[in-house]
Amino acid sequence: MIKKHIFGTAVLFSTLFVIAGCNSNNHTASSSSSLATTTETSEKIDVNKLDLPQLDPAVKDNEDLVELQTDKGNIKIKLFPEIAPKAVENFITHAKKGYYNGLTFHRVINDFMIQGGDPKGDGTGGESIWGEGFGAEPSNQLYHIRGALAMAQSQQPNSIGSQFYIVQNKDDMSDGLLKEWIPNKIIEAYKKGGYPSLDGSYTVFGQVTEGMDVVDKIAAVKTDGNDKPETPVKIKTIKVLQEAKTK
Template sequence: MRKIPLLLLTVLSLVVLSACGKGTVKEQTKEVDGVNVSKDNVVGYPQLSPKVADNEEVVVMNTTLGQIKLKLFPDIAPKAVENFLTHAKEGYYEGVIFHRVMDEFMIQGGDPTGTGAGGESIYGDSFEDEFSDSVFHLRGALSMANGGPNTNGSQFFIVQKTEVDEAALNQEKPLVYSDEIREAYENMGGTPHLDHSHTVFGQVIEGMDTVDKIAKAKAKETRPIEDIIIESIEILTEK
């Protein structure tokens, strides 16, 4: 598949940001202001294994285009995982659409207003970012959408990009990629320019074909012409 030049990828990212306002996938900055990147919750690289560890949660997202099975990382992003699971248990996401889809980038949902400007966290206000050097925006990553640092609400996105540009891996960041993660990006694809700009709190372990279907849906600008709906989110007990 043809690689998308880094400049075009950046433009696409900025389109998402400007079109959505609150709750959008935001462009990576070179510095992370006011956020401490955690060094205490390193648990290896859980995204690189399809197995489910004892400390991970598993959910199945049922959509009108198929199922997406994800494992969540409460040890790495406890507030994001609690927020997502509580909303799921209370049916907050049921009937909510994927309001923004971009093939070779990501799919975004979690806003009950369907506008991309709504949604609230379970904490009553926006909550802080939870960054880690254990998780990354690899293809299949589940991450919090935001409108800037520490503005997490209910919206989330799943990375769908199939390839990665070398320039994106080499740009200045608040972290240095290990050989293992660099290889993972090269083999899996992803959006490294979003690392340490959004909170990664899960990973697709089954159903990337569904993610691809959603990303490739016909859209007007970035909104699907026909609604793609989250019918339910089941919380499994695969411990």
């Protein structure tokens, strides 16, 4: 059976988008419980004391910085190898080898996300640098706030390959989030957009530092019935501008 990755034809995401897309209040509480069940130490710590690197615009020595160059403009994104090591290694290695050069954003949903990284260009392709899929790395330090970079996956376990997405939604998504599980600063960030219903199940491994206007520009292109841009939006290349010194 052909499996499309996140936001494709897989039941998981077609169903999720229908529920979440209709009313932003429908999914927020479930996102908190999802994160709680996937974070083993959540009950033992004060979530408001967690390091939240997405909220710091500076690129630290223990973070990578890449520039995703598209035909709509450039997007700078910092990556978090200490929190999502496999996702970052996979993405950085693919970028260095030119794997993403010339690929498209094959799935674009305005007020949701833009998705790319599939050599087939239809959501069914792509592989990891290890030649097989790997599992999600959810964290209580990284969230699907606006500008988050995350790895796509299908319904199957260990199905992460090369596809990624950038969260673009601008709507206030903070209503109903449980403060005992979600840091207050993240709840504040969700007032500016994001998609908290994805937290706890997918790997966030980066955050846009410059170029959200480009993300918005890509999200606004005209698409067909399958959310594929009618005029292809291409990734020219992904340049590694800084590598973490702790690697």
